Amino acid sequence: MDPFADTLRRLREAFSSGRTRPAEFRAAQLKGLRCFLRENKQLLQEALAQDLHKATQLDSAFIRKEPFGLVLIIAPWNYPVNLTLVPLVGALAAGNCVVLKPSEFSRSTEKILAEVLPRYLDQSCFAVVLGGPQETGQLLEHKFDYIFFTGNPRVGRIVMAAAAKHLTPVTLELGGKNPCYVDDDCDPQTVANRVALFRYFNGGQTCVAPDYVLCSPDTQERLLPALQTAITRFYGEDPQSSPSLGRIISEKHFQRLRGLLGCGRVAIGGQSDESERYIAPTVLVDVRETEPVMQEEIFGPILPIVNVRSLDEAIDFINRREKPLALYAFSNSNRVVKQVLAQTSSGGFCGNDGFMHMTLASLPFGGVGASGMGSYHGKFSFDTFSHHRACLLRRPGLEKIYSIRYPPYSPRNLRLL
Numbered sequence: 001m002d003p004f005a006d007t008l009r010r011l012r013e014a015f016s017s018g019r020t021r022p023a024e025f026r027a028a029q030l031k032g033l034r035c036f037l038r039e040n041k042q043l044l045q046e047a048l049a050q051d052l053h054k055a056t057q058l059d060s061a062f063i064r065k066e067p068f069g070l071v072l073i074i075a076p077w078n079y080p081v082n083l084t085l086v087p088l089v090g091a092l093a094a095g096n097c098v099v100l101k102p103s104e105f106s107r108s109t110e111k112i113l114a115e116v117l118p119r120y121l122d123q124s125c126f127a128v129v130l131g132g133p134q135e136t137g138q139l140l141e142h143k144f145d146y147i148f149f150t151g152n153p154r155v156g157r158i159v160m161a162a163a164a165k166h167l168t169p170v171t172l173e174l175g176g177k178n179p180c181y182v183d184d185d186c187d188p189q190t191v192a193n194r195v196a197l198f199r200y201f202n203g204g205q206t207c208v209a210p211d212y213v214l215c216s217p218d219t220q221e222r223l224l225p226a227l228q229t230a231i232t233r234f235y236g237e238d239p240q241s242s243p244s245l246g247r248i249i250s251e252k253h254f255q256r257l258r259g260l261l262g263c264g265r266v267a268i269g270g271q272s273d274e275s276e277r278y279i280a281p282t283v284l285v286d287v288r289e290t291e292p293v294m295q296e297e298i299f300g301p302i303l304p305i306v307n308v309r310s311l312d313e314a315i316d317f318i319n320r321r322e323k324p325l326a327l328y329a330f331s332n333s334n335r336v337v338k339q340v341l342a343q344t345s346s347g348g349f350c351g352n353d354g355f356m357h358m359t360l361a362s363l364p365f366g367g368v369g370a371s372g373m374g375s376y377h378g379k380f381s382f383d384t385f386s387h388h389r390a391c392l393l394r395r396p397g398l399e400k401i402y403s404i405r406y407p408p409y410s411p412r413n414l415r416l417l
């Protein structure tokens with residue numbers, strides 16, 4: 001018998017119902033808390049006296065942002081310049097020393113980062129180390145003051161476990177399956193253009209790409225010809241010869257993606273060419289939730305469409321899964337977009353477009369739950385790589401005033417405290 005299960009289930013159900021969200025509810029809870037403190041002051045003072053013999057007072061205070069010290073940045077291959085240099089900017093701006101570990105898959109970029117970049121920085125404070133899982137594992141045995149990892153959730157767990165041994169704080173920028181809800185009330189061609197652009201960009205190898213579409217069977221019927229039009233417009237009749245379509249990074253990733261083409265039924269594309277690691281921009285329909293294409297992050301130019309009968313069913317579908325890095329909702333109705341936003345959780349959200357929210361330096365970028373923890377971009381990068389040191393400075397004098405704190409305590413000085 002688990003003594004906590006009932007309580008935890010009750011609280012989770014209350015959270016899912018949305019009760020804690022309205023401002024009035026929060027204000028009411030805080031008022032309740034204030035009443036508790038006011039009405040039970042005597043009781044609490046007695047309890048504190050019994051437990052700890054305790055009393056405190058604060059002066060003015062300030063936060064001092066300080067560098068953590070030695071920071072490790074581990075990067076993936078899919079945007080190998082951006083995903084190394086953008087975190088590096090934050091780490092350096094905050095005043096840290098940095099070890100940078102690029103991905104072994106993006107070999108040419110890795111080489112430039114290792115051979116050329118250090119010439120531009122003070123090498124006594126900065127180093128690039130190379131290697132794959134084995135070398136990174138070795139590196140992680142050392143103590144760092146902060147670890148910033150971008151990659152997949154499986155490796156994120158390895159990094160976090162290694163960091164825990166030294167109690168090192170981490171930012172984990174992970175991936176997952178980003179849902180894309182398309183409402184019946186929409187212009188199919190506009191939606192198709194935007195979904196296709198962001199799904200097939202960089203050969204589909206983008207952590208915030210729309211991973212699958214959720215829509216009604218009717219909307220699917222209107223969306224399919226529109227997606228075909230968008231794909232032909234972007235990449236021509238023969239996408240393989242288009243200079244605008246990326247290739248899959250490695251043989252291993254290519255084989256994994258080719259396996260996914262067997263899920264559901266191919267409605268658009270489906271061709272592949274191993275010699276070039278080419279996968280055509282593809283749309284799959286009739287996919288089942290249990291098939292691999294709906295179980296793992298696709299990270300390639302394949303877009304499954306899953307049918308739902310209503311907005312509520314789409315929201316349920318999203319909430320039954322891990323919290324995604326990004327969530328998209330397309331609708332002519334502002335109410336629908338806002339409902340998806342209000343009733344789900346994700347690292348970031350964009351209404352009626354792809355990952356534009358990620359391009360703004362004024363917004364933090366990061367995941368939640370299984371899609372990661374912490375965030376960066378713009379000023380948020382500086383904050384991420386800084387320890388927020390809570391400080392209090394007190395004048396050496398005024399001892400007469402401060403002496404009321406000293407024991408032995410009488411009812412008079414307790415009142416003044």
Ligand code: NAD
Nearest residue numbers: 075076077102103132133136137151152155173174175207
């Ligand atoms: P990955 O997790 O395989 O590799 C990332 C880094 O970890 C690499 O430098 C690699 O050398 C290292 N690594 C791999 N296996 C390791 C192990 N066992 N022990 C220690 N280190 C190890 O990720 P990837 O394939 O390079 O990138 C794709 C993944 O990254 C996708 O899941 C994608 O969604 C995610 N991603 C997330 C973001 C984001 O900002 N949230 C951005 C880009 C990519």
